[in-house]
Amino acid sequence: MSEQLRFTKEHEWILVKGDVVRIGISDYAQSELGDIVFVDLPDVGDHVEEGEGFAALESVKAVSDVYSPVGGEITAINEELEDSPELVNESPMDRGWIVEIKVDGVVQVDDLMNKEEYEAFLKEV
Amino acid sequence: MRYLSITQEEREEMLRSLGIDKIEDLFTAIPERMRLDEDLDLPPPLTEAELVRHFSELAAKNKDLKSSVSFLGGGAYDHLVPSIIKHIVGRGEFLTAYTPYQPEITQGVLQSIFEYQTMICELTGMEASNASMYDGASALAEAALMACAATRRELVVLPESLHPEWRDVVQLYLESQDVNIAYLPYDEATGVVDAKAFEAISWSEAACVVVQQPNFFGLLENVAAFSQVAKESGALLVMAVDPVSLSLLKSPGELGADIVVGDGQSLGNAMGFGGPSVGFFATSSTKLIRRMPGRVVGETVDTDGTRGFVLTLQTREQHIRREKATSNICSNQALNALITTIYLSVLGKEGFKDLGSQCLQKANYMKQRLLEIDGLTSPFSAPSFREFVIHGAVNWEEVNARLLEHGFVGGLPLARFGLPEYVLFSVTEARTKEEIDSFVNTLRGLIS
Numbered sequence: 001m002s003e004q005l006r007f008t009k010e011h012e013w014i015l016v017k018g019d020v021v022r023i024g025i026s027d028y029a030q031s032e033l034g035d036i037v038f039v040d041l042p043d044v045g046d047h048v049e050e051g052e053g054f055a056a057l058e059s060v061k062a063v064s065d066v067y068s069p070v071g072g073e074i075t076a077i078n079e080e081l082e083d084s085p086e087l088v089n090e091s092p093m094d095r096g097w098i099v100e101i102k103v104d105g106v107v108q109v110d111d112l113m114n115k116e117e118y119e120a121f122l123k124e125v
Numbered sequence: 126m127r128y129l130s131i132t133q134e135e136r137e138e139m140l141r142s143l144g145i146d147k148i149e150d151l152f153t154a155i156p157e158r159m160r161l162d163e164d165l166d167l168p169p170p171l172t173e174a175e176l177v178r179h180f181s182e183l184a185a186k187n188k189d190l191k192s193s194v195s196f197l198g199g200g201a202y203d204h205l206v207p208s209i210i211k212h213i214v215g216r217g218e219f220l221t222a223y224t225p226y227q228p229e230i231t232q233g234v235l236q237s238i239f240e241y242q243t244m245i246c247e248l249t250g251m252e253a254s255n256a257s258m259y260d261g262a263s264a265l266a267e268a269a270l271m272a273c274a275a276t277r278r279e280l281v282v283l284p285e286s287l288h289p290e291w292r293d294v295v296q297l298y299l300e301s302q303d304v305n306i307a308y309l310p311y312d313e314a315t316g317v318v319d320a321k322a323f324e325a326i327s328w329s330e331a332a333c334v335v336v337q338q339p340n341f342f343g344l345l346e347n348v349a350a351f352s353q354v355a356k357e358s359g360a361l362l363v364m365a366v367d368p369v370s371l372s373l374l375k376s377p378g379e380l381g382a383d384i385v386v387g388d389g390q391s392l393g394n395a396m397g398f399g400g401p402s403v404g405f406f407a408t409s410s411t412k413l414i415r416r417m418p419g420r421v422v423g424e425t426v427d428t429d430g431t432r433g434f435v436l437t438l439q440t441r442e443q444h445i446r447r448e449k450a451t452s453n454i455c456s457n458q459a460l461n462a463l464i465t466t467i468y469l470s471v472l473g474k475e476g477f478k479d480l481g482s483q484c485l486q487k488a489n490y491m492k493q494r495l496l497e498i499d500g501l502t503s504p505f506s507a508p509s510f511r512e513f514v515i516h517g518a519v520n521w522e523e524v525n526a527r528l529l530e531h532g533f534v535g536g537l538p539l540a541r542f543g544l545p546e547y548v549l550f551s552v553t554e555a556r557t558k559e560e561i562d563s564f565v566n567t568l569r570g571l572i573s
Contacts, residue, residue: 043277
């Protein structure tokens, strides 16, 4: 099954695998937030609406909500972040993933940016 | 606070800048018929000497604890207050009307709050305490809300042996939050909750179960049973405790409590006609700390490695988390919390234990003496600490009025809480054997 990587304007990344998406924040987002000291994770089984904040990243500077570009059910959370929130800084695109969501219906990624579009978007920020 | 008066010149300058001719023009939005068109009905001004005399006369109309011997409790207690307290809290560095919002500057205040939190943790056996809350009742309501947020459940289980006024406060907080309340009746023979009462509760929905120790009647609840049912069902165990009782009883931490709250009035604070008081709030685990309401002071080191104090975990609070904050309390009762800190420091561990054992012994001595009076009985069989209930077929309100004439403040008649002929007495370490004997004899004369 092919994977598609997409980005949102709120600097989350979405890895689409069939009807399941994995969500994290981009390298740009983690560097802007600074050292992450706590990740407030949802519970597996929670339902998330599209555009809803489902987790919060607490850095030494601020607390930022992480928004979901899709609606669905949380099927996995990255429990490693409970004890090692710094993974979001160290490995934002890989070990610092935050949740997996099983999408309600069909995954719509057309509105989201691919890697090249996101890099172009960052230059404008 | 500095008082700067306004000169006529400044007044006119302000009117000019507002573009109006007279102050009355500011009130045109208020309909004419609603405006007062005469002077306020106030007495003429008094000289300083007249003013002092006037207020002294008014104050003399009050009965206070200097002129009366009190056996009244039910939430506020007449304990001895060491005089050093007023000298320390009266210092300008502490006596401020506001909580520290410039934490880097007010290191002394922050350290005093940190010491307070440390003492609350030691008393309760919890991991973390906040910087204090308004009072015990509101702290309990916040604990119930925190339990709902932490467990994502919406049922709060309250014992009917909880102080009825605390119950009112909890109800008020919860009714706007879509949280349901279930009640555990107390056993009419023992005065405490019997584990049989647990059977009627749908525990899978319960966010928390509350137990007040000692309960409203001064009786010791079987906390182990509450702890077990909480553990089995995933509900949090919330204990509302009388801090003085912790001098003798096992700490809530040892009993499996997840959240501990209580009222700190009895730790050196004046009864003050019912306030201001201070509520304490502590919790047991790192995970729950993130859900805790209120301010928290943490210890850290500065860039030179020197010990310092900061307001910490503020990301739970509404000035940062807005509508997702754990609570809308962004304040604390700093001065009252400081009083409890000084009080506990002055008493020390041994003094504090002595305090508890004197309360226990004197209260139980008075209970025995009262039961010697014909017609008075002890309606509840559970053991009591500093307060106890007596039953007697008399009008306790009327008896109290007569007692006051003899210089005594009697117990709390429970008629207004639905228990006519019941009265709740409180006996602290401040009472002497002579006072207790004299009270019992006076009461016997009044009701026999």
